Amino acid sequence: xxxxxxxxxxxxxxxxxxxxxxxxxxxxxxxxxxxxxxxxxxxxxxxxxxxxxxxxxxxxxxxxxxxxxxxxxxxxxxxxxxxxxxxxxxxxxxxxxxxxxxxxxxxxxxxxxxxxxxxxxxxxxxxxxxxxxxxxxxxxxxxxxxxxxxxxxxxxxxxxxxxxxxxxxxxxxxxxxxxxxxxxxxxxxxxxxxxxxxxxxxxxxxxxxxxxxxxxxxxxxxxxxxxxxxxxxxxxxxxxxxxxxxxxxxxxxxxxxxxxxxxxxxxxxxxxxxxxxxxxxxxxxxxxxxxxxxxxxxxxxxxxxxxxxxxxxxxxxxxxxxxxxxxxxxxxxxxxxxxxxxxxxxxxxxxxxxxxxxxxxxxxxxxxxxxxxxxxxxxxxxxxxxx
Ligand SMILES: Cc1ncc(COP(=O)(O)O)c(C=O)c1O
Numbered sequence: 562x563x564x565x566x567x568x569x570x571x572x573x574x575x576x577x578x579x580x581x582x583x584x585x586x587x588x589x590x591x592x593x594x595x596x597x598x599x600x601x602x603x604x605x606x607x608x609x610x611x612x613x614x615x616x617x618x619x620x621x622x623x624x625x626x627x628x629x630x631x632x633x634x635x636x637x638x639x640x641x642x643x644x645x646x647x648x649x650x651x652x653x654x655x656x657x658x659x660x661x662x663x664x665x666x667x668x669x670x671x672x673x674x675x676x677x678x679x680x681x682x683x684x685x686x687x688x689x690x691x692x693x694x695x696x697x698x699x700x701x702x703x704x705x706x707x708x709x710x711x712x713x714x715x716x717x718x719x720x721x722x723x724x725x726x727x728x729x730x731x732x733x734x735x736x737x738x739x740x741x742x743x744x745x746x747x748x749x750x751x752x753x754x755x756x757x758x759x760x761x762x763x764x765x766x767x768x769x770x771x772x773x774x775x776x777x778x779x780x781x782x783x784x785x786x787x788x789x790x791x792x793x794x795x796x797x798x799x800x801x802x803x804x805x806x807x808x809x810x811x812x813x814x815x816x817x818x819x820x821x822x823x824x825x826x827x828x829x830x831x832x833x834x835x836x837x838x839x840x841x842x843x844x845x846x847x848x849x850x851x852x853x854x855x856x857x858x859x860x861x862x863x864x865x866x867x868x869x870x871x872x873x874x875x876x877x878x879x880x881x882x883x884x885x886x887x888x889x890x891x892x893x894x895x896x897x898x899x900x901x902x903x904x905x906x907x908x909x910x911x912x913x914x915x916x917x918x919x920x921x922x923x924x925x926x927x928x929x930x931x932x933x934x935x936x937x938x939x940x941x942x943x944x945x946x947x948x
Contacts, residue, residue, distance in 0.1 A: 598928030603847035609839035657790035665757035677915035736878020804833025869942025882928035889921030905944025
């Protein structure tokens with residue numbers, strides 16, 4: 562039996578949630594923007610959280626079980642052997658990326674991102690860490706997909722001011738998963754030019770059927786000037802509980818140990834640690850069901866777009882639950898999400914916020930039931946008047 566009934570999900574039930582997704586827009590808008598999923602919490606996680614509340618266990622986190630659970634999950638999932646001492650709990654992935662940049666590069670240095678990309682990277686690099694963004698747009702594949710522009714990265718890494726690269730793998734918003742060969746090339750280029758790599762792998766456990774995720778550090782090796790940030794938060798829908806894991810190499814471990822401020826580590830949520838351990842250890846059946854639903858949803862998006870918005874361009878993602886949709890042929894301007902919010906009452910992420918290549922695009926969150934997804938794309942089609 563499946564862990565939950567996806568068809569029991571209703572918009573009325575979802576609207577009772579108080580999280581950002583369901584509170585940012587009026588009740589007549591269907592939210593399909595921020596990366597929260599609509600599925601009910603996995604039972605083993607809910608149980609672990611209820612147990613913690615029942616024993617009034619709401620103090621500071623001790624990190625109990627987090628390293629061991631992360632080590633075991635990485636080994637079982639990717640055959641990636643990580644010594645427990647290399648894992649440090651941090652509040653969330655963005656904080657891990659921010660501190661990765663601060664620890665491995667210097668103020669004023671250039672840090673590469675591959676646009677279009679997860680928008681908060683821009684402010685983290687420039688406003689928070691005070692580095693300079695170096696844009697290496699993703700290359701386009703003949704099929705209309707995205708890939709790392711390895712020649713562009715080589716050129717950027719060779720610039721003397723460039724000392725860092727935020728690798729988003731799997732890539733948000735395109736859902737592309739870099740191959741082992743591509744990652745080997747990145748690692749070789751980074752080593753050659755002395756560029757530190759901070760790998761954001763938050764979406765990795767959501768890699769879908771037919772694609773293999775390869776952890777960057779498993780390719781780059783122990784000597785690499787690199788860090789990875791992983792988390793159960795995206796996969797098991799726990800971002801409000803504040804727990805991610807910063808993974809270092811033998812080379813970067815002393816830097817993290819000596820220079821990562823203790824308050825960053827203490828900021829990790831106690832309930833987040835408890836939920837993460839439950840997710841990594843007991844969340845397998847729930848994740849398997851979700852991966853099946855997302856596999857169906859990525860194809861359903863293609864079918865629904867063909868029916869309701871036939872001039873939209875979309876390639877099903879290899880990982881996660883974000884659909885990156887090109888609506889330029891509809892002439893809805895730079896930011897079609899504005900028009901779709903107004904006319905379709907659907908909240909999507911605005912393409913231009915993802916940087917170069919984002920104009921005319923929207924990002925749709927398909928981490929929901931097929932019924933809600935059908936309603937969303939039906940509304941979009943009616944709103945654009947294209948059916
Ligand atoms: C690529 C990427 N990194 C980081 C985050 C944010 O994660 P966190 O809430 O753990 O900071 C997201 C959220 O969707 C994301 O897609």
